[in-house]
Amino acid sequence: MLQKLWEILHESKLEVEEILKTAKEGEVLQAHLVHGSIEDFNSCNLLYHGDNISAMVDLLNRGYKGKLDLIYIDPPFYTMNNYIKRVEVELNGERKVIEYKAYSDIWNSFEEYLKMLSIRLILMKELMSSRGSIYVHVDFRTVHYLKVIMDEIFGVDNFINEIIWSYKSGGTSNRYFSRKHDSILFYSKTKDYIFNPVKEKSYNRQYKAYRFKGVEEFQDELGWYTMVNSKDVWQIDMVGRSSKERVGYETQKPEKLLEKIILASSNENSIVGDFFSGSGTTLSVAHRLGRQWIGSDMSNSSLLTIKKRMSYANYLEFNFENHENFGDLILEIKNRVNNNTNTLKLDIKGYKVHVESLNFTKKNRLLVEEVLYKDSLVLVDYIAIIRLKDNFLIYEDFITKDKTRIDTDFEIHFNDENLGLIAIDIFGNKIFKELKLLVNINK
Ligand SMILES: C[S@@+](CC[C@H](N)C(=O)[O-])C[C@H]1O[C@@H](n2cnc3c(N)ncnc32)[C@H](O)[C@@H]1O
Incomplete structure (x- = not known):
């Protein structure tokens, strides 16, 4: 397999070189900018509809090389499933749920999947600033292969953390330990990366007060705790059925998870990118935290979900080129x-x-x-x-x-x-x- 990984990486690098060589500024790309003014580096909330290769090439052509302080991606996980968007309508006073395809996570081979990501990770590295970081959110199916690929692209010395996002969800197995975590690989571009330690609660043993000199202790309904720098295992609830955050997009990630990443690895006014935006969790949290954001997705339902979610004034600037009415x-x-x-x-x-x-x-x-x-x-x-x-x-x-x-x-x-x-x-x-x-x- 290692031999295969090197081949995938080699081919991906050649493909990126070819893509960058042929994509000249002004060329019609397959991703359309549907929101935002790209010339304004200081207030550049941008949303692309289309394949993220085109979105990233367009950004590179327009001077965004080295401009992004943080990239978070949550790509398809190689689950071999189709994902749906659920929408509710009220028909004569009765709630009805209509389901339709949001995006596909079905691949011809594992190599095809890894190459798809490798090409995009190489482009993302180009967009990252010298203080930038990248977080790649995957799970047990691909994390070990991606670790090798990312070591090669970003440098093993720039590997910072494997963050474990641990959650509760339905379903257990009698044949293996129930799989209840995702892995997030965190790499920096250089040693000079932005990192603002984020605090978390650490409960005292038996939830009792220690009363150590100079240590500030707090109390909640469980008991006594101190605030410490966050560990790399994060227990955060998934977006549940009754959650206020829920927008009906399968695989939607919780805002708390993105909040922690954005606070740790960007500063106010930093540009935060998410090129597999889905329901727009990253973009929405980045906006709320005063960051600039750039998103892209190729699914129609993703784009609509994002626009609805980002309901702030004057957010809509449509591009009607190549528009088809359905x-x-x-x-x-x-x-x-x-x-x-x-x-x-x-x-x-x-x-x-x-x-x-x-x-x-x-x-x-x-x-x-x-x-x-x-x-x-x-x-x-x-x-x-x-x-x-x-x-x-x-x-x-x-x-x-x-x-x-x-x-x-x-x-x-x-x-x-x-x-x-x-x-x-x-x-x-x-x-x-x-x-x-x-x-x-x-x-
Ligand atoms: C796991 S979802 C992201 C969910 C998102 N983190 C959220 O909180 O809602 C992956 C997304 O990647 C998009 N996607 C897959 N391949 C893509 C590509 N080549 N270019 C752009 N978007 C892509 C899919 O349409 C899907 O919306």
């Missing part, structure tokens, strides 16, 4: 002109989605067809009106935990006749309509 909104539009102010009254009557274009099982497809027939608008997750010349956001509305449907009847005022309507359905399909085509605006 659904349509049925609209009634009324346009009034009054003292130079255009008023647009929109009444959204219904939603159509091309069910064939989505990856449903038969049961879920029938359920979607039922919803489309009975109350199609519960499938619309997000709606926005933008000014096309500069993508300025004029109106937006989206479903949140407390709001189960978008407003279908609203009025906006505008001064420019070129407007666009964007809708995103709960599956992640984007619909774009140029309103100019539908309404005759008299200015």
